[in-house]
Amino acid sequence: MSLTEHCNLRCRYCSPQEGTPRFARKDHLAPAELDRLLSVFHALGVRHMRFTGGEPLLYPWLADRITHARDLGVAKLSVSTNGYLLDRLSGPLAQAGLKRINVSVDSLVPERFERITRGGDLRRVLRGLFIARESIPHIKLNVVLLKDENFDEIPALVDFALREGFDIQFIETMPLGIAGSASRAQSYVSVAEAEAHIARSHALVARSRATDDGPARRFGVAGFASEIGFISPISQNFCAGCNRVRLTSTGRLVYCLGQDDGVDLLGPLREGLSQEALADFVRQKVWHEKPERHTFNDEPSRAAPVYMMRLGG
Numbered sequence: 001m002s003l004t005e006h007c008n009l010r011c012r013y014c015s016p017q018e019g020t021p022r023f024a025r026k027d028h029l030a031p032a033e034l035d036r037l038l039s040v041f042h043a044l045g046v047r048h049m050r051f052t053g054g055e056p057l058l059y060p061w062l063a064d065r066i067t068h069a070r071d072l073g074v075a076k077l078s079v080s081t082n083g084y085l086l087d088r089l090s091g092p093l094a095q096a097g098l099k100r101i102n103v104s105v106d107s108l109v110p111e112r113f114e115r116i117t118r119g120g121d122l123r124r125v126l127r128g129l130f131i132a133r134e135s136i137p138h139i140k141l142n143v144v145l146l147k148d149e150n151f152d153e154i155p156a157l158v159d160f161a162l163r164e165g166f167d168i169q170f171i172e173t174m175p176l177g178i179a180g181s182a183s184r185a186q187s188y189v190s191v192a193e194a195e196a197h198i199a200r201s202h203a204l205v206a207r208s209r210a211t212d213d214g215p216a217r218r219f220g221v222a223g224f225a226s227e228i229g230f231i232s233p234i235s236q237n238f239c240a241g242c243n244r245v246r247l248t249s250t251g252r253l254v255y256c257l258g259q260d261d262g263v264d265l266l267g268p269l270r271e272g273l274s275q276e277a278l279a280d281f282v283r284q285k286v287w288h289e290k291p292e293r294h295t296f297n298d299e300p301s302r303a304a305p306v307y308m309m310r311l312g313g
Contacts, residue, residue, distance in 0.1 A: 001034070001247045002052050003059035009082050010118040011104070013144050013173050013187070017118060029251050031061045033269055035068045037247065040278045042069070048076040048214075050102075054249070057085040063096035070097035078102065080142070082120070086128030094135035103129055105141045107150050108160060116149055133165070140167040140229075145189040154197045162202075162224045169216050169229030170194045174257065191217075191230035204228065215242070233257070245286060253282065255290040263289070 010017055029037070038049065049069050056062055056079055069077055078100035079093065086103070105125060107113040113122040133139055141161055145151065154170070161168035173187050198204065204219035207227060216229035246254040251266025263285045268278060 001038075001049060001065075002054065002249045003034075003056045003062060003065070004028075004054040004249050006058055007053055007055040007082070008058065008084055009055070009120050011082075011106075011120075011144075012116055012118065013146070023250055027266075028249050029266060029269075031064065033251070033266070034065055036269065036275070036278070037251075037265065038065065038069050038074075039072060040275060040282060042072045042074055043275065043279050044283060047074065048078070049074050050078045050080060052080045055082055055084070057081050057089050062089075063092050066093060066096040066098050076100065078138075080104075082117070083125040083128045083132075084120070086132045087124070090128065090132035091135050098136060100138040100140070101132060101136055102140045102142050103132075104144075105129075105157070106143055106146065107153055108156055109153065112149055112153075116146065129164075129166070138167070140169060143168065143170050144173055145170055145191070145194055146173060146187045147189045148187055151189050151193070151197070154194055155201055158198055158202065158228060161228070162221060162226050165226060167227045167229065169231060171231040172234045174233055188234070190235040191232045192235060195230055198228065202228075211243075214244070242290075245290070253285065255286065261289055261291055 005023070007015060009015075041049070051059075051062060051065060053059070059065075062079070066077055066079075077098055079098060080102040081104070083103040083105070086101075090101075103125065105113075105122075106116050108122070110122045113120055113125075129139065141157070143150065143154075143157055150157070158168060160166075170191055172189070172191055195204070202221045204221065207218040207220055209218065214231075215233075216231045218227045218229045220227055242256070246257075247265070248254060251264060251269065252262050253265050254262040265278070265282070268281055273281065
């Protein structure tokens with residue numbers, strides 16, 4: 001669930017440099033409307049809800065949404081964040097019931113980090129990470145693979161995660177946004193290349209997957225509690241086992257990052273549909289309209305017409 005399309009960074013693979021257009025407040029889901037949809041998805045059997053953005057820690061009612069989902073009985077709650085506000089918000093979020101966060105750390109070199117994020121301060125993110133681990137037990141680092149920026153840093157990123165007790169996952173960059181295809185051609189690295197790079201210094205042991213896990217293939221390293229994951233939307237797509245849909249902050253349910261398909265839930269919500277009718281509407285739409293797969297590899301010159309910061313990580 002993307003709570004806001006706004007962000008305090010402009011990462012190259014996620015956002016246009018100027019940011020995305022601002023929606024009027026009336027076009028966003030209100031907190032009570034979000035809570036209704038949380039209840040609908042829980043009733044449909046959703047066991048893992050991830051709050052994203054933009055940057056979800058900019059959303060002033062994040063802790064309330066976490067508490068509501070926890071009280072509904074959602075088994076797994078997580079937040080994807082750039083970590084910029086973790087130093088002061090991780091404690092309150094943990095008190096609300098949050099136990100899992102994913103933090104974007106694409107480089108441990110301050111100058112590179114600043115370039116990738118278009119102005120981000122690595123020291124601030126690391127400070128937030130170290131403070132967050134005092135109250136949030138499961139912390140995972142997200143690394144988007146960028147051939148021209150961080151491929152040579154993969155061993156250092158893995159060693160940092162193992163040493164500090166963080167999980168880490170490497171993600172192939174996807175052709176999203178207006179310049180997505182050109183960016184992908186310049187920056188793309190497959191997870192197979194990343195895995196081979198790591199295997200030179202660490203023996204990776206495959207971990208089993210639970211049915212409600214995300215798309216990552218997960219591995220362990222002897223002597224360490226941390227996990228290393230690989231997400232391969234391009235080279236080894238996982239479309240056949242996809243178990244995700246995405247809700248934007250304006251109430252659009254998106255079935256796939258690589259397709260235009262989706263359905264507006266804000267209208268039916270404000271038209272007064274009952275919880276049961278909303279649940280049936282969502283069930284029918286997902287069952288009949290969620291595409292079989294994305295088409296990134298079929299149409300290499302085509303980019304999905306959205307930016308990640310609008311759909312959430």
